[in-house]
Amino acid sequence: MTAADQDFYASVPISDDFLRLSDPAEFTALPNDWVVGVADIVDSTGEMARGRYKTVNMVGAAVISGAINALGGKEFPYVFGGDGAAFAVSQADVGSARDTLARLRSWAETEFAMPLRAALVPMADIRKAGRDLRVARYAPSAGVDYAMFSGGGLAWAEAQMKAGHNMVAPADTDAQPDLTGLSCRWSNSRARHGQIVSLVIQPTSEANEGDFGQLSRSVLAASEALDRAGHPVPANGPPMGWPPPGIDIDAHVARAGRNLFLQKLRLLAENLFIGSLFWTGLRMGEFEPGHYKRMVSRNADFRKFDDGLKMTLDCDAKTLARITEILEKAQEQGLIRYGLHAQSEAMMTCFVPSAMRDDHVHFVDGASGGYAQAAARMRGFHGFDGTNQG
Template sequence: MFAQTSWYKPIPEDWFIVVTDVINSTEAIKKGQYKQVNSIGVASIVALINAIKPLKIPYVFGGDGATACLPKSQLDIAKPALAAARLMAQEQFGLNLRIGLVSVAEIREHGFDVLVAKHQPHEFYQQAMFAGNGLNFAEKLIKEDTPTNPYILADYFPANDDIFDGFECRWNEIPSTKEETIALLIQGVAADDHSLNQIYQQILDKVSEIYGTESEYHPLKLDNLSLSSSFKTLNCEAGIRTAFKGLAKRLKYLLKLQVLRLVGIWLMAKKIKTQHTDWGKYKQQLLDNTDYQKFDDTLRMVIAGSKSQQVKLRQALDVFQQQDLIAYGIHSSSAALITCMVKDYNTDHVHFLDAANGGYAMAALELKRQLKNREK
């Protein structure tokens, strides 16, 4: 089980935790910029991965940002890439991306830890899982609103926009196969690891009891995946991939995306198999390589279900919450949202999932309210 700490290994002492998040993401989402918020969070991962390749690091997408673990030796390489993501967010979408770094050594000095495990749900897809509450502590330090916060990445000369190679955002929102798609956040607050593991297992059992098997509540289905022809939708990818190249290059890229859409539809419909890619299997691999459930000191899930199932889920979670065992947040939407990192179209592609209209970022508001009430 993902919360079983015996499966985790400590991150080395000389590593750093990188946290990115869109400042005032709630207000941006209320203005309809939830797709841009998601895209910026994924773009920060893509930039970091590109900067330090072929080195592989553990990371997790959180909706309005991301978290990753980075060796100290890679800081000077990573900082220009992260600065590029911050500049891109401001120039292309008018949004501010906060970027912070905290050493693992300092996290441990405060009594927290950063533990990581590798989860492989499918043959070509690996996920990092985190425990130890160190990520939550790092995020708290980075989000302290002080003018001289020492954890915030200072001004840095940014890398060029090739740093975003592999970022893709070409799919239409995926309408729920049921009545709704929810983003679910659950954070255990029990005192010891054994109790937390039992609580999370009981919660997952409840999810299965209410929603059925994973295949039943998976928010994506093969027949409701479609490539977008909307310039508004495609503008997120175009803005990021041509961030510093000017309007002409951006328009050219948008036209290129329209051509690629038609080619992609034909390749997948005809199940064309090339030397490098079996296009008949691509949509299934997309489903397999999707992070619709994960753990980073907080259980994160995107679930398709009915409104009555959500009522039953809330009733079950309220029992745990009233016993001061968890805090949780739920955001309901009519669709899911995919943002992608593609290294190749055969097997090496990852698809970051959120509920539309704010997803995890909006669910976090309810989670934070419960945590504040608990502190009171």
């Protein structure tokens, strides 16, 4: 492995124009000796049917926060998928990635009785199977950027994982991943213009990249008519209440083997203090609550290219009808499969290395199943009447 391969991701250009990333030429191929990590929750649809939406999102986001902490701040591409996540690392970081995934599998089972599967798939295997994986970087603000993926490699790697290949075995039951900075203290953001629509669009094998790029531009152009392009989180930040929703989940995440009840009490006190700063707007040293909340909204990943296009939109009925019309036509032509799920609120799961900087990341999903429900509703080419929106 060359130094250039190891530092590959840091050299990928960063764009602040999301529409531009519908052009396949904006993506750069991953080095052949890199490895793709994939993880998702077994039977996430069943878990959500039991009302465990926030827990599903938290475990999915834990894959990313655990990998970021394990790699010590090194830049690498990752993407949040609602009920799981994916990332790619160089050969130098495969050991850390494997250890982290093993710990996460044990932790998810121990803390939440939620089975997590995980795999590490070599890029060479992906290309041998006739797929590829290319990345781009999108910056919604000056503080943070997110990886975008294309080429079909992620979907293939996930299918391999679900078939039982390249699996990472769970660690011992008392193993703990480092999840410092992971939390879910914000309240849900209610739809202000209609419904929160979670949308998953995937190209078929019949579509070339140009076809899918053109389709993506049409969908994005329609969403641009929405307020702030459909951003589901208010510009001044999401609401915050006390006690915060998901305090039990946060306690499980942060306790690291400590007493759960005492950890919950500590978090309640901590969140009451933090909430008082947001409610009053009082500064504490360099921390300015108003600025932080605005950056939370700006940094949110409400749309992404993830071997397809995923969006969580605050969407009015007219725009939703327009988007659905575009998608139905493309599906009839055999170019895509798609699924959508409508709900009244959006939720957010956060990774905050430091509240004093603007590089905190915020993963957005629909609050009643979001991307996972949309993917479960992914339809074939026959029998869809346009009403199955949840």
